Amino acid sequence: MELLSHLALGFDAALSWNNVFYCFVGVTLGTLVGVLPGLGPVATIAMLLPVTYGLTPAAALIMLAGIYYGAQYGGSTTAILVNLPGESSSVVTCIDGHAMAKKGRAGAALGIAAIGSFFAGTVATLVVAAAATPLAAFALKFGPAEYFSLMVLGLVAAVVLAQGDIVKAIAMTLLGLLLGMVGTDVNSGEERFTFGLPQLADGIDFVVISMGIFGIGEIIANLEHDQKRDVTVAKVGSVLPTRDDYRQAWKPVLRGSGLGAVLGVLPGGGAMLSSFAAYMIEKRLAKDSSRFGKGAIEGVAAPESANNAGAQTSFIPLLVMGLPSNAVMALMIGAMMIHGIVPGPQVMTERPELFWGVIASMWVGNLLLLLLNLPLVGMWVKLLSVPYRILYPAILLFCCIGAFSVNNSLFDLLLTVAFGLLGYLFIKLRCEPAPLLLGFVLGPMMEENLRRAMLLSRGDASVFFTRPLSLTLLLIALALIVVMTLPRLRATREVAFAED
Amino acid sequence: MKIRILNRQDALAGGLFVLFGLAGAHIASSYPIGTTMRMGAGYFPLVLGGILVLLGLVVGLRSLRLQVAANEAHEVAEALGRGAAGLRRLAGLRPALFVGAGVLAFALLAPHQGLVLATVALTLLSGYAHQEVRIRELLGLSAALAFFGSAVFAYGLGLPLPVLPA
Numbered sequence: 001m002e003l004l005s006h007l008a009l010g011f012d013a014a015l016s017w018n019n020v021f022y023c024f025v026g027v028t029l030g031t032l033v034g035v036l037p038g039l040g041p042v043a044t045i046a047m048l049l050p051v052t053y054g055l056t057p058a059a060a061l062i063m064l065a066g067i068y069y070g071a072q073y074g075g076s077t078t079a080i081l082v083n084l085p086g087e088s089s090s091v092v093t094c095i096d097g098h099a100m101a102k103k104g105r106a107g108a109a110l111g112i113a114a115i116g117s118f119f120a121g122t123v124a125t126l127v128v129a130a131a132a133t134p135l136a137a138f139a140l141k142f143g144p145a146e147y148f149s150l151m152v153l154g155l156v157a158a159v160v161l162a163q164g165d166i167v168k169a170i171a172m173t174l175l176g177l178l179l180g181m182v183g184t185d186v187n188s189g190e191e192r193f194t195f196g197l198p199q200l201a202d203g204i205d206f207v208v209i210s211m212g213i214f215g216i217g218e219i220i221a222n223l224e225h226d227q228k229r230d231v232t233v234a235k236v237g238s239v240l241p242t243r244d245d246y247r248q249a250w251k252p253v254l255r256g257s258g259l260g261a262v263l264g265v266l267p268g269g270g271a272m273l274s275s276f277a278a279y280m281i282e283k284r285l286a287k288d289s290s291r292f293g294k295g296a297i298e299g300v301a302a303p304e305s306a307n308n309a310g311a312q313t314s315f316i317p318l319l320v321m322g323l324p325s326n327a328v329m330a331l332m333i334g335a336m337m338i339h340g341i342v343p344g345p346q347v348m349t350e351r352p353e354l355f356w357g358v359i360a361s362m363w364v365g366n367l368l369l370l371l372l373n374l375p376l377v378g379m380w381v382k383l384l385s386v387p388y389r390i391l392y393p394a395i396l397l398f399c400c401i402g403a404f405s406v407n408n409s410l411f412d413l414l415l416t417v418a419f420g421l422l423g424y425l426f427i428k429l430r431c432e433p434a435p436l437l438l439g440f441v442l443g444p445m446m447e448e449n450l451r452r453a454m455l456l457s458r459g460d461a462s463v464f465f466t467r468p469l470s471l472t473l474l475l476i477a478l479a480l481i482v483v484m485t486l487p488r489l490r491a492t493r494e495v496a497f498a499e500d
Numbered sequence: 501m502k503i504r505i506l507n508r509q510d511a512l513a514g515g516l517f518v519l520f521g522l523a524g525a526h527i528a529s530s531y532p533i534g535t536t537m538r539m540g541a542g543y544f545p546l547v548l549g550g551i552l553v554l555l556g557l558v559v560g561l562r563s564l565r566l567q568v569a570a571n572e573a574h575e576v577a578e579a580l581g582r583g584a585a586g587l588r589r590l591a592g593l594r595p596a597l598f599v600g601a602g603v604l605a606f607a608l609l610a611p612h613q614g615l616v617l618a619t620v621a622l623t624l625l626s627g628y629a630h631q632e633v634r635i636r637e638l639l640g641l642s643a644a645l646a647f648f649g650s651a652v653f654a655y656g657l658g659l660p661l662p663v664l665p666a
Contacts, residue, residue: 171555190541223595413607429513447544459537
């Protein structure tokens with residue numbers, strides 16, 4: 001029972017007072033940003049990265065992870081009570097969740113969302129723990145050629161599964177890769193794209209990029225439309241679902257958890273994709289699909305379970321191979337590097353207490369979230385009455401101080417403004433900014449592995465196609481592109497994302 | 501026959517990508533390129549820049565369509581519509597302008613004039629980005645944020661920024 005001993009090690013680490021405290025801080029903040037529309041986990045994690053300098057690596061990762069899956073809990077509260085998605089991953093929860101609230105069953109919807117999420121979180125914790133060891137052993141067989149191909153697949157999949165135009169998303173990825181080249185080239189010592197500025201010699205700090213684009217850029221975009229948020233909050237009532245609710249919801253919770261756990265692992269997957277897919281499947285499986293949209297409890301239970309499971313299993317590629325599958329995971333890589341941990345399969349063997357501690361903390365965090373969200377739901381609802389015009393200057397202040405404090409540099413702050421305006425421009429031009437961040441984080445790693453692979457093969461590019469593992473990865477990437485550019489599938493994909 | 505831009509957003513985005521790609525490739529070509537076996541500092545960025553230019557062209561060209569010119573009255577009406585849209589777009593720049601100005605003011609004020617003044621400037625300026633400006637509320641908010649920011653970041657977390665003008 002290797003799994004049990006690993007989990008025991010993990011819980012030992014996760015249950016230290018210090019780590020429980022930061023886990024609590026993380027999930028509380030996560031619920032907070034989840035409840036508030038217009039503030040997401042990406043911007044929050046970027047803002048808090050500089051704050052984690054003083055923490056132990058385990059506490060830092062536990063807290064930041066808690067923000068991401070905590071946001072999945074909070075997002076459902078807003079979706080159900082106000083009919084606004086607090087997070088993009090709770091868009092579908094609005095449909096039936098708010099319909100339930102209108103019927104006076106808001107409490108039951110909130111209850112089933114939280115209980116389903118907790119169940120899904122438990123399943124996902126076990127999945128992450130069980131999958132970690134075999135996957136890490138597999139990843140150790142990877143050479144530079146395989147790593148390069150895997151990153152290509154990751155970037156392609158992230159683009160294909162994301163929303164919006166595929167060509168523009170690929171272009172954004174390339175722009176991100178190019179931005180990742182700024183700074184001193186590790187191989188030759190040559191300074192690239194620094195324009196002679198010493199502040200750029202170490203490259204652009206990714207806190208600057210993420211806070212600019214996802215913090216400032218999004219605030220500007222938010223301010224442009226929807227300035228009056230009329231918040232009419234539905235009455236909550238009892239948060240305990242009835243026996244009938246449980247009978248109807250237990251299967252969707254199971255299916256949602258399973259689906260989310262699988263889809264979360266995919267590059268580009270994670271919480272949002274999982275919730276959409278789970279809702280579609282429930283609607284298709286239902287005997288009477290006309291109930292959907294009118295307050296079917298399955299339409300809350302399944303996507304809410306799925307988004308939480310997906311949020312957690314998206315940590316698998318990060319923890320096991322050091323590859324980020326979405327923008328939040330890209331930030332987590334940054335957090336690991338801040339603390340001197342090189343992400344990759346060796347983390348599990350070199351820092352087992354950290355690795356298993358982070359995994360075990362997810363279950364602890366889910367337990368805390370259940371307590372935070374069910375009895376205290378009224379407190380979060382009150383937060384919704386804070387208008388955005390009060391909120392965004394405060395967020396801007398945090399962004400400014402955060403960007404400055406990375407290197408205590410004024411230059412970084414100015415660069416953040418520049419990226420904020422650039423990010424706003426991209427949002428206006430309907431270019432999804434998340435692939436840019438992913439490309440930016442992967443850029444240096446990709447170049448390094450490409451160079452190593454080519455050096456080992458003496459300049460023969462066929463190495464990527466003759467090594468079977470590398471070939472398989474590239475073929476999957478190619479298949480994804482081909483499939484997605486087929487007109488018929490493209491149409492279904494557009495329908496799938498049309499609700500966002 | 502004339503060429504019409506059907507999707508302005510895509511035309512702009514494509515142009516932007518081409519611009520970034522060209523700049524990237526141009527700058528990269530001044531670094532040692534090396535060989536495929538021993539890649540120099542310029543190799544990878546040059547390739548990236550090249551692909552980005554191509555993708556930018558795809559995005560940009562997709563937005564153009566050849567179209568038989570429609571009757572003139574229609575075109576005049578359309579041009580007028582575009583003018584009005586342009587004005588509206590200019591007003592739409594208000595959030596970007598005020599948020600940008602606020603952060604800029606913070607950056608310029610914080611190192612010497614201190615956190616308090618910088619925070620007040622940031623709050624007041626960025627507050628005007630919202631359609632609904634309530635000056636008393638903003639003043640109160642700026643005071644609260646200045647107090648909170650100085651207490652937590654300067655005194656609590658030891659951020660190396662002065663609180664008051666030196």
